[in-house]
Amino acid sequence: MTHHHEESTVPAAGALDDARVREIVEDFPVLSEEVEGHRITYLDTGATSQNPLQVLDAERDYYLHRNSAVHRGAHTLAVHATDAFEAARRMVAGFVGAAEDELVWTSNATEALNLLAYSFSNASTERWRASAGRFALGPGDEIVTTELEHHANLIPWQELAARTGATLRHVPVTPEGELDYAAAGEVVGPRTRVLAFTHVSNVTGAITDVARLVELARGVGAVTVLDACQSVPHLPVDLPALGVDFAAFSGHKMLGPTGIGALYGRRELLAELPPFLTGGSMITRVTMEEAEYLDPPTRFEAGTQRVSQAVGLAAAVEYLSRLGMDNVHAWEAELGQRLAEGVERIEGVRLLGPAAGRERAGLVSVHVEGVHPHDVGQILDTQGIAVRVGHHCAQPLHRALGVTATTRASAYIYNTTDDVDRFLEALAGVRGFFGVGAAR
Amino acid sequence: MSDLAQLYQQIILDHSRQRTGEGLADAAGLPSAENHQYNPTCGDEINLRVTLDAAGERVEAVTWEGDGCSISMAAASVLAESAPGLGRAEFQELVDRFREMLHSRGKVEPDAELLGDAAAFAGVSKFVARIKCAMLAWVAAEEAAREAGARAGSA
Ligand SMILES: Cc1ncc(COP(=O)(O)O)c(C=O)c1O
Numbered sequence: 003m004t005h006h007h008e009e010s011t012v013p014a015a016g017a018l019d020d021a022r023v024r025e026i027v028e029d030f031p032v033l034s035e036e037v038e039g040h041r042i043t044y045l046d047t048g049a050t051s052q053n054p055l056q057v058l059d060a061e062r063d064y065y066l067h068r069n070s071a072v073h074r075g076a077h078t079l080a081v082h083a084t085d086a087f088e089a090a091r092r093m094v095a096g097f098v099g100a101a102e103d104e105l106v107w108t109s110n111a112t113e114a115l116n117l118l119a120y121s122f123s124n125a126s127t128e129r130w131r132a133s134a135g136r137f138a139l140g141p142g143d144e145i146v147t148t149e150l151e152h153h154a155n156l157i158p159w160q161e162l163a164a165r166t167g168a169t170l171r172h173v174p175v176t177p178e179g180e181l182d183y184a185a186a187g188e189v190v191g192p193r194t195r196v197l198a199f200t201h202v203s204n205v206t207g208a209i210t211d212v213a214r215l216v217e218l219a220r221g222v223g224a225v226t227v228l229d230a231c232q233s234v235p236h237l238p239v240d241l242p243a244l245g246v247d248f249a250a251f252s253g254h255k256m257l258g259p260t261g262i263g264a265l266y267g268r269r270e271l272l273a274e275l276p277p278f279l280t281g282g283s284m285i286t287r288v289t290m291e292e293a294e295y296l297d298p299p300t301r302f303e304a305g306t307q308r309v310s311q312a313v314g315l316a317a318a319v320e321y322l323s324r325l326g327m328d329n330v331h332a333w334e335a336e337l338g339q340r341l342a343e344g345v346e347r348i349e350g351v352r353l354l355g356p357a358a359g360r361e362r363a364g365l366v367s368v369h370v371e372g373v374h375p376h377d378v379g380q381i382l383d384t385q386g387i388a389v390r391v392g393h394h395c396a397q398p399l400h401r402a403l404g405v406t407a408t409t410r411a412s413a414y415i416y417n418t419t420d421d422v423d424r425f426l427e428a429l430a431g432v433r434g435f436f437g438v439g440a441a442r
Numbered sequence: 443m444s445d446l447a448q449l450y451q452q453i454i455l456d457h458s459r460q461r462t463g464e465g466l467a468d469a470a471g472l473p474s475a476e477n478h479q480y481n482p483t484c485g486d487e488i489n490l491r492v493t494l495d496a497a498g499e500r501v502e503a504v505t506w507e508g509d510g511c512s513i514s515m516a517a518a519s520v521l522a523e524s525a526p527g528l529g530r531a532e533f534q535e536l537v538d539r540f541r542e543m544l545h546s547r548g549k550v551e552p553d554a555e556l557l558g559d560a561a562a563f564a565g566v567s568k569f570v571a572r573i574k575c576a577m578l579a580w581v582a583a584e585e586a587a588r589e590a591g592a593r594a595g596s597a
Contacts, residue, residue, distance in 0.1 A: 038445075369476075376484050376511035376575065384446045392484050406485040406509055436512065437455060 018333035020418045026325075029054035029196055032234060041388025043421045048204050048365050048412030049230065049390050050254045057257055060317035061310045067070045067349035072307055073283055073300070087309050090316035091299070098230075098249070098266060099240030106265040106272070106299040107126070107312055109229045114153040114250035114265035115198075117302060119158035122196070124276040124440050130215040134276050137225070141167035144193040146224070148173040149402050150203045150210075153395045155229040155250075159198055168173055168195070172398075179206050179267050179355045179403050181429070183214060190215075194224040194364045201233035201249075205410065206355025207338060207362040209233070216245040225271070231255060235414075236328035236334055236363055241266050253311065262311035265302070272298035279304040322415075330415055334364030337413040339420055341366040342424035350439040351429060365412035367394070368429070372438035375407040381435055382409075385428050446567030449572070450512070457559070458512035463522025466542060467505040469493045473594035477586040479578050484512030486587055488579050491584035492531070498594020499544075501525045501533050513563075513572050518579030520559045525583065530591055536560070537584050544573045 016022070027033050030052045035042050044052060061320040070083035088102070096106040108114040124130050127139035139145070145159045149172050161179050163170040171194075172184040181199075190197060197219040202209050213230065219226045228249040233239050236255030248271070253262040267275065277295055279283060280303040286294045295301045322330060342358035345351055350371040356362045370378050379391035390410045392401045400406060411425050462560075465491065466574050474493040480486070488508035495502045504522040508515060525533055543552045548568045552561040568574045 374511035374515075376486070376488075376572075377513070380569070380572070381446070384444075397485075400485075406487075418582070437452075437459075 003293040007058075016326075016329065018329050018415065020420070023161065023333070023416060023418045026054075027418075029056065029321075031055070033416055036165065037386040037388070038384050043385075043387040043416065043424050044070050045413060045421060045425055046388045046412040047235075047414040047417075048394070048410060051235065051257050052415055052416065053259065054257055054321055056321050057259065057314045057317045061259060061314040064310045064313045066205055069310070072309055072406055078392075079336070085315050087307065090312040092146045093264075093316040094264060094312075094319050097323065098234055098251075099242050101150065101269065102264050103271050103297070103299055104266055104272065106302040107307060108250075108263045108265050108269065108302075109261055109308070110252040110254070110263035111229065111250040111251075112263075114263055115154055115227070115229070116158045117265055118248055118250075118267075118275075119162040121275045121276040121302075123162055123165045123194065130276040131407065134274050136274060137276075139163075139166040139168040139195055142169050142193060143168040143195045143200070144191070146171045146173065146189055146194050148181055148186075148196045149398050150200055150206070150208075151198070151396065152200065152204055152229060152231070153397070154231075155198055155200060155227075156398070157238045159196070160436045164241070169193075173199070173403050177403075179203075179399065180208055181210060186215060186218060190218045190222060190224065192222055193425070194219070194222050196227060197224045198227040200229040200231075201239070202231075202236065202363045203396075203397055203399075204232045204365075205367050205394050205408065207365040207367075208355050209361055209363060212244045212246065216267065217234070225226070230266075232363060232365075235322075237331045242268070247271055253315040256315075257321055258315035259309050259311045262315045267298070269298075272302075275302075277304070278302050282304050283307070285418070287386050300306070314431065325415060334413055335362075337417060338362045338366070338417065340422045341411060341413070341420060341426070344422065348426070350433050354405075355406060364414070364417075365410060367408040367410040369403075369408055370406050370429070370432055373432055373436050375409045377436065378409045378429070378432050381432050382425070382428050386424055387426070389425070416427075445565065445568055449569055450563040451565060453562040454512065454560055457516035457519040457523075461506045461515060461519040461522075463503070463519060464507060465505060466491050466507055467493070467503060472502055473498045475586040475589035476550055477582040477591060478591070479582040481510070481514075481574050481578060484511065484575070484594045485546065486514045486575060486578055488514070488582050489517065490579055490582040490586055492525075492583055492590050494587075494590045494594055498530060500589065501528050501530070506579060506582070508555050508579070510571075510578065511575050513566060513575040514578045517563060517576045518558075520562070521579050521583055522557050522584060524560055531589060533587055534584070537580055540580055543567060544576055 067080040070079040072084040072087045108398040125134035226246045231249040232247045234251040249266040254260040285306045344355045352369040375391035476491045490506035494505045552564045554561045
């Protein structure tokens, strides 16, 4: 198989700065689109990232030369497609420090977390209790999540608790919107069977002390589930080194296509985990009465798989790896601080989560006093600035912070300090436009 | 005028701050109904009460409490100002014209005479994402008026 991608044009490793970012932007034609006569300032990567040409080319190349169903049939194209699919798995698994058999393809993080929750509830039934008892839940057991969570890492656990009779509890946030680690020590206890938490908050940008929570969970024999949606795209992440049992992330937030994401699970745990979706591609021998299942990760990949998306995600990972995740992280930390400092200087605008100077990812959520986020977003949009307004799928966190909705700017490798400054300048003008907070 | 200036006309900005009808008023024995509307995409929320006259024929008052963007709050305020005194059929006509204007993508000249201050929302029709904001209170009022009418009829 010699269908390797065209030689990448990604600049080789080295610290990122505005000049290098302007070269990177060349790989993202969509960033040259105009909105309302302004070149777009895309600060909504927290919702979804843009795709570089290298990713689009990889998908196209797959369709042009190798498209076929994987793990089925012995014809040459099928072999090439299967090779591409499995090479993509190796690449993406390696990117998060995992072995290839520890990475299950899913549609996105939401599906990965649901897969896990449904597999746990299967484990709680008579059918699976004997072989997968360690995941079985019932009355008296506790599932613990946090008040910081995206709905994707909350609702599957609510439903799992309701199905099994287990109790759902949560680690609260402090009034500043940070995880209350002292309270975590009290909430997590001998009844805790699952501890599910986010690595980086998609609202506040705070980075969780994973080691601390893993230690708590291990102390009581609970399984840990990490929502790595906002960390894997932005920080160097080694999941086995973090010590979590399971983790989920989405391709579309890390330069990859939509429709592809992954569930990571430690090998010995995946080996015991019952399947969620069943059908073709995940079986060995089938009779009219029963079936035997393949080993992980294929056991969890029923049905025809999303191959071009996996190939595209591998190209995204290759792109990020060439930039170097340490460089990516450093640049975003710089943009994050610039955002936080800038926001703190604007009167009548409140920064949620960690104050400027404290560790944060490259995003900020803000509350503009007297102006609804929807109106804030509108003013920014007419200047070509794309941000997210609303509750960012984290209603409980917003409630805890005493706001219904916020405005979020989230940066990535294709954002310059100019982008940040344009956002800050536009944000500073919002209250004046609506006639609030003018000198009285 | 820029699209943005058309969206945020002075009348709208004024109404979003000096709100008419804010605070749910007691129906004082008159036929009335309440309706709640919620926009899950942005969290805008309104609780609105339509009170009819004793005969159940005219809108006596529209009062509301809500939380949302300037467009949704101003639309509730303008509604509370425009609706009282209208017969139920006239009120429905007003709602229909308002809805029609919002869905016109800026192509229909608003009927300023019929719509009054509500005509100021014509600029919203170019911002498809904001139509729901403008309609929030009006949908609530439409439902509440229908229910209050039914109650008056059966009383
Ligand atoms: C922290 C976090 N978790 C989970 C998700 C869900 O990701 P997806 O919608 O790709 O499944 C997101 C993205 O919206 C997120 O930011």
